Amino acid sequence: MRLPIHLLLPLLTLPLHALGQTAPEVKETPPPATEAPPPNALQGMEERVGLLQGQLEALEAQYVETKNSVLTFSKLKFSGYVQARYAYAENSVGGLDASGNPAVKDGFTIRRGRLKAQYQGDYASFLLQIDATPTGVTLKDAEASIREPWSGLGITLTGGQTKWPFGYEIVQSSGDREFPERTRVVRAFGPGERDRGVKLALKAKWLRANIGVFDGNGTQNTKYIGVDNDTEKDVVGRVGADFKWLAFGVSGWAGKSYRASDYTVAPNTVGKFFPRNRIGFDAQVYLDLFPFGGTAIKAEFIAGTTYQANGVERYGQTALGWYALLVQNIGQREQVAVRYDFFDPFTGTPNQADARNDSLPASSNQVHTVGVMVTHFFDDVFKASATYELPIVEPGGPKAVAPRQNLFTVQLQAKF
């Protein structure tokens, strides 16, 4: 828009200079066609140039204003993804289970319907993410962040509802994860992955450090969704290194969980605080072993006290688990992955048969899960994956037989 001013002005002023220079020649050979315009015509042209210049300057001002508006919108970004899923579960039955919840574990569902809005200012940023599924719309992330610009250390302070800075799989986006769901150990120690609090992040060359203070209950504790039930706060953090082909870290979690009055448990266990601690190690290696595609090996170990199972806090219970994941790309569009996942929900308690029915394993027994997955990327928006997972519960007794609960999942994902 600016260009026309500089192009037009010389063009418009050129006839005036030309007229001034050729005036004597007009006197010598005055052809009628090149006769000098009368003074009032010259004045009119000057006024017209002045008018045009004013109009162009006004346009320039409008252009700057429009550009500022466009810049504002260019900082606002929307993204999201939908995961449409069909699952076939071996242990799926009709009707309701003992708790009154549907016992059907297979069929079609919208597992995730995410929409994220993000505004990135010079120093501050806004982020809001919701999840719309057949069961309702829930808030996932609501973050207010500010970046410190002076040190070059990439220090960012974030407050709101945000992911716990713990380990690898909790932080990894479900839209990027290879398997449809997180591992058992991560689902137990980081249910919902998010909590309300404040966290500080630092990125300096290869160093990655994050620490935060959170309510501690997360977003899936059915008794305390959206609220804290005690005055204690949990401190969660991770220190790690990222060398591009290798990344690893150590995570820690220190906090307390208050058990309020509950008619279903012994009176001496209520009205007291239980430690809610975790320690974790994670590592990811990315290798160029084969000419047809990259190879990644990822592993994580977590052990701790007090975790959640089906939205209920298991106060003071110790558990541990780990997983190892191998992912291989084949060409640009195919990906295969194998995952082994181990979870011991009651460490220190030996595997045993169910006390009420010795043909079944106890719920405290260890679980091994082996999964295989194949994904085809149609483009950078759409991918389809098929996953087969075999959970193996330790039987814990000569008569006990682990229930068959293999799961086959087909998922279509569109992401923008």
Add this chain to the structure above:
Amino acid sequence: MSFIRIAVLALLVPLSGVAAPVTVKGSDTMVILVQRWAEDFMKKNPGTKIQVTGGGSGTGISALLNGTTDIASSSRAIKEAEQEKLRGRYNTPGHEIAVAKDGVAFYVNEKNPLSSLTMNQLKQIYLGDITNWKDVGGPDAKIIVYSRENSSGTYVFVKDHLLNGDDFAASAQTLPGTAAVVNAVAKEKFGIGYGGAAYGKGIRELKVKVGDDEVAPSLENVKSGKYPLARDLYFYLRGKPADEAKGFIDFCLSEPGQKIVSHVGYFPIR
């Protein structure tokens, strides 16, 4: 019968030596250099086709991420977020190869009497805090600021290394490609623009004042790092280079390839 013929032909095509072209997409700053490399390489290797397109470093890296180019040319280093996407999608950290060196030069019109500016003066001009040449020792005239599109690696480099991440002045005019910036500055007496040193012909490159020294974006100053806006020019791949892509990159880094770098106006990497 016709189906069988088609099937046989489809099987034979890969055996016939008709290889898919190696695609290089990205930096507008590098497009002339990469085209020259491609022309010379294809002369020596008639069976190989190299396709070169510009669009900006960001466009090239996006194409690498969505699988529509074999090589992304970039006048800036890959961003961490881009690298994370590469790892997430392809399970590879990517492969970075520095293929040439460059100094981002600031150009003024030949009639502009100024010969140098400090980094801070350049920063203030591009932030819009200084708008008249007289404030930096020049004539009493409004500064006409030219910049690049945000998909440009040179834009990102100047934003990160000169403006410390701040936004360019809203009055800065965005032009598509360094050639367009050079053209605009050559026509506009009070203009200022920036781009690769190779484009600095026909207009005057400003020296950058560092202490008492006036440092030009010359070979020795860029290679020694004395010039404060020196940078590497890169190729990025999803994995280790193989086959024709490897042959092409080896040529770019070879002595004849690096002679082309100097001939085009950039600086050899070694």
